[in-house]
Each structure stands twice: as structure tokens, then as C-alpha cells.
Amino acid sequence: MLMRNRKSFVTSVAAGLLGLGLCAYAAESGYEVHDMSRPQPPVVTPGNAGSQEPVKPPSDAIVLFDGKDLSKWRGDKGEPQWKVENGYFEVVRKTGSLTTKDAFGDIQLHIEWSAPTPPKGDGQARGNSGVLIMGRYEFQVLDCYNNKTYPDGMAGGIYGQYPPLANACNPPGQWNVYDIVFRAPKFEGGKVVKPARATVFLNGVLVQDDRELIGSVAHKALAKYSPHPEKLPISLQDHGDPVRFRNVWVRPLPENPPVAVRPSSEK
Numbered sequence: 092m093l094m095r096n097r098k099s100f101v102t103s104v105a106a107g108l109l110g111l112g113l114c115a116y117a118a119e120s121g122y123e124v125h126d127m128s129r130p131q132p133p134v135v136t137p138g139n140a141g142s143q144e145p146v147k148p149p150s151d152a153i154v155l156f157d158g159k160d161l162s163k164w165r166g167d168k169g170e171p172q173w174k175v176e177n178g179y180f181e182v183v184r185k186t187g188s189l190t191t192k193d194a195f196g197d198i199q200l201h202i203e204w205s206a207p208t209p210p211k212g213d214g215q216a217r218g219n220s221g222v223l224i225m226g227r228y229e230f231q232v233l234d235c236y237n238n239k240t241y242p243d244g245m246a247g248g249i250y251g252q253y254p255p256l257a258n259a260c261n262p263p264g265q266w267n268v269y270d271i272v273f274r275a276p277k278f279e280g281g282k283v284v285k286p287a288r289a290t291v292f293l294n295g296v297l298v299q300d301d302r303e304l305i306g307s308v309a310h311k312a313l314a315k316y317s318p319h320p321e322k323l324p325i326s327l328q329d330h331g332d333p334v335r336f337r338n339v340w341v342r343p344l345p346e347n348p349p350v351a352v353r354p355s356s357e358k
Contacts, residue, residue: 094300098178101129102110102152104183104221105157108273113354124250124309124311125243125244125311125314126242126243129241130242131239132242132256133257133258134258135257135258136296137261137293137295138243138295138296139290139341141308143266145178145338146203146338148201149342152340153193153342154339154340155191156337156340158178158179158338162187164191164193164285165189165190165191166169166186166188166189167186167191167329168186171189172187173329179205179336179337180335180336181333181334181336182220182329182330183329184331184332184333186230187329188223188326188327188329189326189329190226191324191326191327192324194320194322194323195322195323195343196275196343197273197274197344198224198342198343198344199273199276199342200209200269200270200271200325200339201268201269201271201339202245202269203266203267203268203269203338203339204220204232204266204267204334204335204336204341205267205335205336206218206234206236206264206267206335207234207235207332207335207336208264209332210234210260210263210264213238213239214239215235215241215244216334216335217332218233218263219233219234219239219328219332219334220233220328220330220332221308221328221330222269222271222328224268224324224325225275225319225322225325226323226324227307227323228249228273228287228289228304228307228325229243229244229250229251229328230248230269230291231244231247231248231250231264232241233246234260235258235260236260236262236263237318242254242255245258246258246260246293247260247291247293247296247298248298249289249291249299249304250308251308251309251311251314252304253299253302254301255291255292255298256296256298257297257298257300258299259293259294259295259296260293260294261294262356263315267293267294268292269292270291270292271289271290271291271292272290273287273288274289274344275287276304280319283317283318285340286303286304286305286316288301288304288339289302289304298339325341
């Protein structure tokens with residue numbers, strides 16, 4: 092009887108976790124958010140480490156920064172106050188985040204960033220910023236070159252959720268390249284029916300492989316979803332460090348075409 096009650100209790104707890112959208116964490120051996128005991132990703136030297144030229148946008152891209160001005164962006168306090176020079180723009184501390192004027196849903200996002208040099212601080216206090224798609228799903232920007240921090244807060248990580256598969260950061264002062272394929276969540280009746288998904292490359296290295304997000308970004312707490320519009324702007328975070336960005340563009344993505352279900356009728 093005791094064993095039967097115990098099984099019932101375990102089943103109830105598991106069901107509760109699933110109902111809260113925590114199944115991704117239940118399957119990960121019980122690591123806490125920002126757990127320093129979590130294994131560190133292997134260090135991988137990117138193949139493009141010697142090439143620091145910007146990647147040319149494809150013909151169908153919407154260019155969000157062309158190296159000249161921040162006309163496609165707004166600041167937390169009105170006009171953007173970040174510094175623009177030499178083909179990049181740089182965080183100016185305590186001026187607030189930048190947010191695109193346009194809203195997006197499913198996208199391919201390309202953005203290049205560089206951590207300050209010489210490096211200052213350690214852990215999360217070193218070259219910290221973030222790319223927040225839809226203003227709430229954060230892909231971490233951090234100087235992780237010879238800088239240990241909690242794995243789910245590393246560059247290439249989906250903040251507070253998934254560590255990167257590899258630490259592929261270039262040294263501070265060199266450019267890092269993010270290519271992110273993001274599929275927005277779907278809501279019905281105030282509930283998420285299709286979670287957001289993301290595939291991420293950092294410097295050409297796959298660091299997130301079609302990950303299912305468990306919710307919006309949260310600090311020292313488990314992420315969770317709240318209903319929002321199908322399209323929202325992209326934000327770049329002012330975390331107090333003079334991180335630089337350049338060559339920002341997006342490609343809105345269509346729905347994947349359906350698979351063929353019948354043999355060809357051609358003779």
C-alpha cells in the first residue's frame with residue numbers, strides 16, 4: 092500500500108511539472124537554473140577565427156544596421172543613445188536597451204558582436220549583453236573566452252534554459268557571429284500550444300540544435316510562457332558593458348512547406 096501511494100505521489104508530481112512546462116528540466120538530471128555544478132561545454136576553436144570581415148547580407152534580408160546609423164532602432168528613453176562609429180554601434184552604459192522599430196515572428200537573425208578589450212571582470216560581469224528575440228527570448232552575449240560562468244548563461248546559450256553545445260567564443264576584441272533560426276510560439280485561449288524553437292550557430296559552430304524553449308527569459312527562476320502577439324520587436328540589452336554590434340539583418344521565414352504524401356503522377 093505504501094509503495095502504491097508513493098507511485099501515485101511521484102506520478103502526481105511529474106504531471107504537475109509537465110503542466111508547468113518544466114519537462115525540459117525534469118529530463119536534465121535535476122540541474123538548477125544557473126547551476127555551477129553543471130558540466131562546462133567543451134571549448135571549440137571556430138574555423139573562422141582568423142577572418143573578421145562582415146558577412147554580406149543575402150538579397151532578401153531586412154538590414155537592421157548598415158554601419159551608418161540606428162534609424163531602424165529606438166531606445167528605452169526615445170532616440171537611441173548608443174555610440175555609432177567605424178561601422179559598428181556600442182552599448183553606452185545606463186542609456187537603456189535598443190529595440191527594433193519593426194516587429195518579427197519566425198526569422199533567421201544574423202548579428203555580429205565583439206566583447207570589450209582589454210577584458211574586465213569575470214563570470215557574468217565580463218562583456219555581458221543579450222539578444223532578445225520578441226523582446227523576451229534571450230540568446231546570451233558574454234565574453235566566454237577563458238572566462239568560466241554558469242553554463243546556461245554562456246555565449247551561445249539560451250539564457251537560463253540551455254547551455255551551448257560548445258564554447259565557440261573568439262577572444263575579446265575579435266568579432267563573434269550569431270546565426271539564429273527562431274520559430275515563434277503559438278497561443279490559443281491564453282495557453283501555449285506550440286512552444287518556440289531555436290537553432291543557433293556561433294562562429295559557424297552549432298551550439299543549439301532545434302531547441303524547444305520553455306518560456307520567456309527569467310533570472311534565477313524557471314522560464315514560463317505568457318501570451319503575446321505573433322510578432323514583436325528584437326531587443327539588444329544594455330547590461331553596463333561596452334559590447335559592440337555590427338552587420339545586423341533578418342530574414343522573415345515562411346511556414347515549412349508540407350511533405351509530399353503521394354507518388355508522382357508523371358510518366
